[in-house]
Amino acid sequence: MVEQLLVEGLKNRQQSAFAQLVSQFQHMVFNTALGIIHQQEEAEDVAQEVFIQVYESIGQFKGESKLSTWLYRITITKALDWQRRKQRKKRFAVVTSLFGLNDEVIVDPPDFIHPGVQMENKERSAILFKAIDKLPENQKVAFLLVKIEEQSYQEVAEIMGASVGAVESYMHRAKQNLRKTLETYYTDQ
């Protein structure tokens, strides 16, 4: 009921409704974006884009899912788009540097340490986030939503537009792949 009022307010372009939406969901959106992007400023930028899109396209929200589910979907789409753009740029920079067209040095960002990780786990979590980055998109999204947003498999299934069985499978494969990546990491050490 409260959510319905909020959506009505947003559709009527009430600033108080928009302020309430941002206040209620800003941390959720930012945390989800940060889990994929690994850079605070960029994650904030993407989180802002999410709220701008919600403001502009609230008319398309039919209320068939929860508002939070819709916000998760927009956030994940935007964060993955950002990551694809970054990877494209990186590949392009590598190709141009091969032909001597680009003297720019490609610098990888430092290890990502999530601000919510406990002190004793910081180093381990940095290794884990690096490995998560190498997962296929579906596995990555499912794993991050379960682990850093503590969503149930049912909720993740709704967000991803998949069945609970599919999410279970994504999680199982994600754990297997992470284990393999980490074993390689240990072998290379």
Add this chain to the structure above:
Amino acid sequence: MMKNDTTQKQDIDAILNSIDHISRAEAPPYFYTRLLARMEGTKATAKLGFLQWLNRPAISISLLTLFLILNVIAIRGIITSNKAPQAATTAAQSFATEYNLDTSTGYSN
């Protein structure tokens, strides 16, 4: 060797469990204020949207070329119009000379 494998497995498990019960990262302070500022900025840019097409290289180069062509035409036009009275004068003078209507000749007698 066996012990090493066990240690490695334990280490990997520890890494895999390192983000269990992680706290949610909070959006930076003044997130809403910055968001509103960005939205205002976007609105202002949208208002100037009709001028945005001027920034496109194809449009600006075409406009510049058109401007130069118009200038060349205008300059040539001015030069031609300056030359035209002279030509008319020369024709009138030769006509006057031919028929002995030259003013200096007319008053010399």
